[in-house]
Amino acid sequence: MILRRTALSLLLASACVPAFAANAQIDLSSINDATISPRFIVKYRNGSAERVQPAARQRSLDAATDRARPGMGAQIIGLKGSAALRVSTLRETANGKHVIKASQRLSRSEAETLMRAIAADPNVESIAVDAIMRPAAMPNDPVLATHQMWHYGTGTGGARVTTAWGAGATGAGVVVAVIDTGATHHPDLEPNLLPGYDFISDAYLSGRATDERVPGGWDLGDGAPAGYCDTGSPASNSSWHGTHVSGTIAEVTNNAVGGAGVAFDARVVPLRVLGKCGGYTSDINDAIIWAAGGSVPGMPANPYPAEVINMSLGGNHACEADTQSAINTAVSLGTTVVVAAGNDNSDVMGHSPASCPNVISVGASGYGGQRAGYSNYGAGVDLSAPGGAGVEGNPNGYIWSTLNNGTTAPNVPIYAGYTGTSMASPHVAGVVALMQSVAAQPLTPSVVEGLLKASARPFVVKPPVAEGSGILDAAAAVDRAKNFGQPLTGTPLVPNVVQAMPPLGAGQSVIYVVDVPVGAASLEFTTYSGRGTLAAYANYEAEPMPAASIASSVRPGTNQIITISAPAAGHYYFKVTASAAASGVMVRAKVL
Structure with a gap:
């Protein structure tokens, strides 16, 4: 390891959205908030009756609701004794827009359908979700403000x-095992530690009296x-790496002392496997199994099985x-x-355990949103996270956290900066804890991987070599974890089998779903033949939309291709939207 230190469930059915022609601006960026309380802000054109006459505005909203109903479910239409959907005006805003509200809760797809139906009125200039703001959860720790904001915040290199935190994710209730050098008695860390174990079974490495x-x-x-x-090995100081x-x-x-942790309400089980000269693979392997709650001969049962393991080794x-x-x-x-x-x-691929299947392998990025020059790369890297590039100087070249100033034995607790993929990995482990803490039900490891990769943001500076799906985006990953498991509709595609797409009018869409098995090398979605103009969008375990997709293809005509390398196991959704009426189109998904 390089250490540079400086002081201080699914419902599958076909679905189409009715065609709506409109030139209004439609802002879908906060569409998730519409599933909480379906409120929208509409701007009617100057001089229109809808802007000044409540009766005319209600007639327009009623007509829009009628247009939207064919693409909505029975509860929206009002079948089987349920009340039909109605949209009404709540109030006028200070800038002349109108806040409207639907009478029922809506899914993301239903909210989008309704918004497009309202936007079809030629007197509507724009429509947006009445987005929900939340309290800013900025802790008061001084090192966070002065040193850590570049890698925790929303700047160019930040992990968001x-x-x-502002969305309410803190890691509460989640246990993370850190398989490393162990932990020191640090007052800004120890309260969040659970009882761990020293797994080193050799006194020569551990520094203890026995094996x-x-x-x-x-x-x-x-x-x-x-x-x-070994003969000729140089003297070395203790790294306090696990701390x-x-x-x-x-x-x-939020204790007005030191810095902050990514998942500050999570708890850490420190497992010591690295001592003088390193650590034995057999000890590390036992620690992995024990950390997860598995049985290891001669060891007591782990009372705190971890949902997440971090190995910066x-x-x-x-x-x-x-x-x-x-x-x-x-x-x-x-x-x-x-x-x-x-x-x-x-x-x-020449490094272990980073090259092992079934792990999330993390590369390092720097302050400028670039790949750190020392970071390993290749198809085996899943995503990158802030690890510090070193070249930006102090503090922005380093990742800041708890440490100890002892030369060989523990001494005084301090805070210090390191660089390395060892520092990038715990950012991801912490975000996994955030994700698990807000998920409606525990996320499987394959789903966690898929959500992390799907939510990663692009490098600001494109790496010259493969470095995963992008840079960790904690906010987007947490949002996906919150919404994971909500019922989605989609026409299932059998991998490698061609099928005909139904005719689509301008503005209509169809959603397809592909079930990807564990270990797939690539996923390719293709539309071709026929006539018309299409656009295709992809997403993992979530509805794809222009403002929220992991990949897209918007070439002229009907021939669209989306390729996803090393897809995670799970469900990928593809939305095909016609910008001009399309018919005779074929669709196919290849899973290799």
Whole structure:
């Protein structure tokens, strides 16, 4: 590891949206808020009757509701004794717009259908969701404000963690295991630690008196004198690496002391596997299984099984079979395994455990939203997160967290900056804790991976080599986790089987769903043949829309192709929208 330190459930059915012709601006950016309370802000054109006459405005809204009903469900239409949907005006705003509200809760698809129907009135100039704002949850920790905001905030290189906090995600109730050097007694970290374990089964590496594993997980130091690890090895100071990693995940926050943790209401189980000269693979593998709640001979049961494991460690070799088996066991128990990609500026496939299947492999990015030059790369990297590039200086070149100033043995607790994929990985592990804390039900490891990759934002500076799906976006990942599992409608596509798309009028859409198995190398969605003009949008476990998609194809005509490399297991949705009437079109999904 490079360490640079400086002081201080699904309903499947076909669905079409009726055709609505309109030139009004339609803002779908806050469409999720319309599923909470279906309120919209409408601007009617100057001089129109709808703008000044309540009766004319209500007639327009009633007509729009009638246009929208064919694309909505029975509860909206008003069948089986339910009251039909009605839209009415609440009030006029200070700037001359009108706030309107639907009489029933709506799904995302229903809200979009209704908005487009209202926008079809030629006297409507614009319509937007009446977005819901939330209290700013900015903690009062001084190091957050002075040093950590670049990697937690909304700047060019930030992971948007502060926005996720504002949405109410704190990691409450989630346990994260940190398999590392253990943890030191730091007052800004220790309150969020659960009892851990020292897994090092060799006194020469552990610095303890015996080879026995012991409770606690405390870091005794990994520094060693010259020649200790092998002939000619230089002397080294202790890194207190696990303390830094654990602080990034769950440093005590909003106590007006030090900095903040990504998931500050989560709890960390520190597991010590790295000591002087490193750590044994056999000890690490046992720690992985134990952390997830699995059984390890000679070890007591783990009273705090982790939903997330962070491993900011690795070696320059391919994934070992025993390590893969341990990871598979953890994943089978529902634990998401997050691993640092490594810091050798080389292909991640030559590094373990970052190259092992069933892990989320994390590269590093810098203050400018660029790939950190030391970060490993390649198709095996799932996404990147702030790790500090070092080149921006102090503080923006580093990731800031809890540490200790002891040379070899623990001494005084401090705060310090490090760089490395070791620092990027706990950002992702912390965000996984945020996601699990807001999800309606526990997310499986494969879903977590898919949501993280689908929500990642593009690099500001495009990397010259493959570096995953983009940079971690905590706010978008948390939003997807909140909405995961909401019923969606879509016409199922059988992989590699061509089928005909129904004719679409201008403005109409059809949604398809493809079930992708574990281990797929690529997913390709194609429309072709026929006539008309189409646009296609893709999303993972969520409805695709122009303002919310992971990929799109908007070429002229009907031939649209969307390719997704290394798709996560789960459901991918594709929305095809006709901007000009289309017929005779064929559609196909390939899963390789």
